[in-house]
Amino acid sequence: MAEKVILLDMFASMFGMRARVALAAKGVQYEYREEDLRNKSQLLLQSNPIHKKIPVLIHNGKPICESLVILQYIDEVWNQKYPLFPSHPYQRAQARFWADYIDKKLYDAGRKIWTKSGEELEAGKKEFVEILKQLESQLGDEAFFGGESFGFLDVALVTYSTWFHTYESCGGFSIGEHCPKLNQWVKRCLEIHFVSGSLPDPVKVYDFALVLRKVFGIDTS
Ligand SMILES: N[C@@H](CCC(=O)N[C@@H](CS)C(=O)NCC(=O)O)C(=O)O
Known part of the structure; x- marks a missing residue:
């Protein structure tokens, strides 16, 4: 099955940038969606109902919230290329x-x-x-x-x-x-x-x- 990866983000967010850097390190293709944080999309509100914040990574329809959690997820899922976490x-x-x-x-x-x-x-x-x-x-x-x-x-x-x-x-x-x-x-x-x-x-x-x-x-x- 082809992977579908969407990143709900906002260009100046240092939190969103973390996901962008990690996805690029792993060579993951994804769809970038810029959010207007004063007029949040339904997808953002549904995907992160607790904090209603970007970034949200949506992997095959499943949302992952909080940038550090997203980093860890990316490292675990795309584990063949460029490990981000130390091995010890x-x-x-x-x-x-x-x-x-x-x-x-x-x-x-x-x-x-x-x-x-x-x-x-x-x-x-x-x-x-x-x-x-x-x-x-x-x-x-x-x-x-x-x-x-x-x-x-x-x-x-x-x-x-x-x-x-x-x-x-x-x-x-x-x-x-x-x-x-x-x-x-x-x-x-x-x-x-x-x-x-x-x-x-x-x-x-x-x-x-x-x-x-x-x-x-x-x-x-
Ligand atoms: N702890 C969160 C922080 C995310 C965050 O603060 N996002 C801001 C943009 S930089 C946001 O979506 N703000 C919208 C709001 O507060 O309504 C993370 O690491 O992902």
Whole structure:
């Protein structure tokens, strides 16, 4: 039976990008459906009735929700090509721990940078840099979080780099100055064709964020 794979997504979502990178790593053909999150499709509402969020991967009619769950699913189903998870259970547990840390901390800190001003913005920047420094020390002198090769934790984090230009422009700071090793790591990831080929142009993400700032009434210029 031919496989039918649909990804409900939104181009600027760092969560959706994770699924795109993983599917590209595995060479899986799929139908990409861009969602308007202010006017969600019936398919999205039916497929993710709990959170009503993208991304949702629909594999042969069955929906899988939550980007980290989707990554694991993709790795298990298309297991012949490009394993994303480390083979050792301890390393797998560590990768999941840090991916969970990213999800619990980084999104909210980053969001403060482009949606807040004054003290809240400064607090967001400080928090954001501290989290990245923590991740940078976890990377150590390795090429990738997965060691020699790009893996699950790399996928989970690299999608945030498409927002770095937005954070830097809205926050007036340089991530590379604070976290030079992490900056190098981003460059290394982007040298991988299925990574760079799956991620949007950071300038387009920034333009999108600027539109949202106007919608939210943050930017009244
Ligand atoms: N924990 C979720 C987060 C997904 C998420 O926050 N998606 C956002 C777009 S970036 C969304 O669909 N928002 C729509 C809404 O909140 O109504 C994941 O990892 O998949």
